[in-house]
Amino acid sequence: MQDSDIKEQQNTTTNEIIQTTDYQKHPRKILLQDPNIDRSKWFSQIMEKHPGLRDLHERLYPIERAGCFAQIFSFGxxxxxxxxxxxxxxxxxxxxxxxxxxxxxxxxxxxxxxxxxxxxxxxxxxxxxxxxxxxxxxxxxxxxxxxxxxxxxxxxxxxxxxxxxxxxxxxxxxxxxKEDVPIWDEPPDSDQNILYMEDTDSLQDEIKAASLNKLVEALTAQKGGGIKIETFLLTYQSFTTPKILFQKLVQRYHVPKVGESTEEEYQNKRKAIQLKVVNVLMKWLENFFSHFNKSLIHDLREFIDKILAQDNLNLANRLRSILEKKEKGFDAKKTIFEPPNLPEPIIPKNIFSPKLSIFDVNEEEIARQLTLIEFQVYTKISPTELLNQAWNKAKYKHRAPNVLAFIQRFNDVSLWVATCVVRRDKPKSRANIINKFIKIAEHCRKLNNFNGLTAILAGLNSSPIFRLKKSWEIVKQSHYDTYQSLQTEMSSTQSYKAYRESLKQANPPCIPYLGIYLTDLTFIEDGSPDYLGNLINYSKRTQISKVILNIQQYQQKSYDLQYVHQIAQLLIKLKKYDETELYSRSLEVEPRVSANKPQIK
Structure with missing residues (x-):
């Protein structure tokens, strides 16, 4: 070996020692600077490994985007x-x-x-x-x-x-x-501003797509314009804002005298349209008061006092009365009445014991308390949370807090059910827990709590539990038959056909399985564009409103059940493993059967 080679080798060795020492002192710095290290998957791996960090990142994401926005679109x-x-x-x-x-x-x-x-x-x-x-x-x-x-x-x-x-x-x-066309300057009906549905059985033309002006015009038409107020108010925030809608309604209220109509014809037309506008405002206030911020309330009050009161004092007083009640927090729909005779709760003897366990409580009472907890979250879900798949998109999730809370509750119950089973060491003990949850699921079904029922079934059907053959083999036959029956009813076959039929026949109170509605909404959102050319795709909004109305109809009737604090607290603070821990524990209590060993039958 020549001297030059020896010297080069020594230098290489020295460099490696220096790099090793530097790495020991500054490992993060070296990793970040080394161009040979593939860092493309680091972020996703870290997020997957640390769910808490992922949640924090999603919460801070709007701030990151705000900084980016300021950088890209910076003003001097x-x-x-x-x-x-x-x-x-x-x-x-x-x-x-x-x-x-x-x-x-x-x-x-x-x-x-x-x-x-x-x-x-x-x-x-x-x-x-x-x-x-x-x-x-x-x-x-x-x-x-x-x-x-x-x-x-x-x-x-x-x-x-x-x-x-x-x-x-x-x-x-x-x-x-920008040319924002005032509503009364909108051109006559044509393919440029309104399209109608074809081949419908309806006696009235149904709007397929239209400009905002044409939609508001149809909403307040003198003789009905093919738009239901409820449908419009449920979905309008997917294509405009409350402020713009209010401005359009005020424009619509000021009916100009056009054409060669007589004074009598004009007055009849004017009064009919103005009455429709006020009717929309009343229903908007009554049912969607959360859409009104302080600025919009100020504008509405000015409209009532300075415009409406001059034309129709009676209507002005009625609209003002609704506004004042809403501002004071009064809601006729939520007025509390004296409850009827409630069923006596099934209280365990050790109800006041600090060692009270959920397994000390009767299955029917567990189902009752689960139902009360879930119904409380379900009733808070508002229509705006169900627009634009807000629950499913990082940038919109802040708009759907109650949908996300309801989804989280479903997942928590499923994990809790599975955790309760795998915590037991012996197959017989695990079978007893499975029996108990099947009975709880059965009582949820009797209470029309389809969401709670599905969450329990999801826990029992999860991989860590489903694979426990030794436990399932000793589940009581009667309970297993019940389990199979519930499975059939909640099967996803033919788009949950059996469940949908059961839901139609169920008398409220009821908690439907929200997952199906969210799937339906996703299908509609992804399957149809928001706009047809430059026109708002209103047929899409009509489909969305039908799903939202189905969700809303079960929010009205509450359960006549007594809340038991001690039991409810056990069901609110659910102790559960995550999915990885569940599967590890499942393998621990019932290891995989080796293919080389004969299985005991």
Whole structure:
């Protein structure tokens, strides 16, 4: 070996030692800088391994997208028309700290910033209120998908500009160019602004697609325009906003005198349309008050006092009365009446024992308490949570908190059922637990709690439980027959045909299996476009509204059952394994049978 080779080898060895030492000192730095390491799957692997981290990332995702939006669509400092000073921001933060009772922190900030705190007499945090309002106002800006750290390319910028124009956030110059046609200036019916369904059995033409003006026109037509108010109000937020809808209704209220109609004909037409507009406003207020923010309530009150009261004082008083009741929190539909004779709860003898277990409780009572817990979440689901697959899209999930809570509850119950089974060491004990859950499922069925029933069946049918042959072999035959019967009723065969028939025959109260409705909504959303050309695809919204109405109809009638706090608490705080732990435990209590060994029959 030549001297040069020896020297090169020594240098290589020395470099390897240095790299090894550097890696030991700074492993993360070396890994991030090494171009030979494939890091493409790191993110997905970390997210899969740490569900909590994945959940945190989803919650912070809007902030990442906001930063990206600001970077791509940044205005120059001269374009900012309104700004607040640093002192004002510090004042807001200090007031927020005071509201939280963090007086020492507030004083420290005051000393550090040298900004003297100005005492306010607000009970709530002004910072929190301002942020909440800001989020509501800018939420639709971020409907466009922006990945963190996306590149500033012309296509992305153009997409953002077009999106902002559609939402009405464009510059003044673009605002002047935009032609928002007032409702009474909308051209006559043509293929350019309205399409009707073909080959329908309906006596009235059904709208397939239309411009917003034509939809509002049909909604408030003098002799009925083929649009149901309920259907429209359930779905309009998928294609416009409450503010724009209100503006269109106000435009529609001001009926101009056109054509050669006589004064009598004009007055009849005007009164009929105005009555329809007010009727829509009443139903909107009565059933969807959550759509009205402070600004919209202010606009509505001005319309009542300055316009409607001049034309029809009686209608103005009726609309004002509904508004005032809603603002005070009164809801006729939710008025509490004295409950009828409720069935006596089945209380275990050790109900007050700190060692109370769910296995001390009668199966029927467990089913009752499960049902009350689930119904409480189910009734909170609002129509807007069911639009645009909000529960299934990261950027919209904040719009569907109750749907997500209901889905999480279903998953928790399923995991809990499986956990209760695999925790037992002996096959007989596991079989007894399976027997108990079959009886609970049967009682859920009697209570028309199809969601709870399906969650229990999902737990029993999960791989870690289904594979426990030794346990299933000693399940009571009568219970196994019940299990098979429930399985058949909730089978997914022919799009859950058997279950859908059972649901039709069920008398409320009832908790349907929400998963089927979500599947139906997904099928409609994915199978039809939101727009046909430039027209709103209203036939799609009609289909969506039918599903939402099916969900809503079972929210009205509550269960006449007594809530038992001690039992309910056990069912709220469910102790459960995750799926990996479940399968590991399943293999532990009943190992796989080796193919080389004869199986005992």
């Amino acid at each position: 400092s001269t374009d900012v028309k309104e700004n607040i000073t640093e002192d004002i921001v510090i004042q807001l933060v200090m007031q927020h700290l005071k509201c939280l009772g963090l007086h020492k922190t507030q004083e420290a900030l005051e000393e550090e910033s040298r900004v003297q705190y100005q005492e306010h007499y607000f009970k709530n945090s002004r910072l929190k209120t301002l942020l909440r309002v800001a989020i509501m106002q800018i939420e639709k800006i971020f409907d466009i998908v922006l990945e963190p750290k996306s590149h500033k390319d012309s296509d992305t910028v153009q997409e953002l500009i077009e999106h902002l124009i559609n939402l009405g956030y464009e510059d003044e110059e673009e605002e002047n160019l």
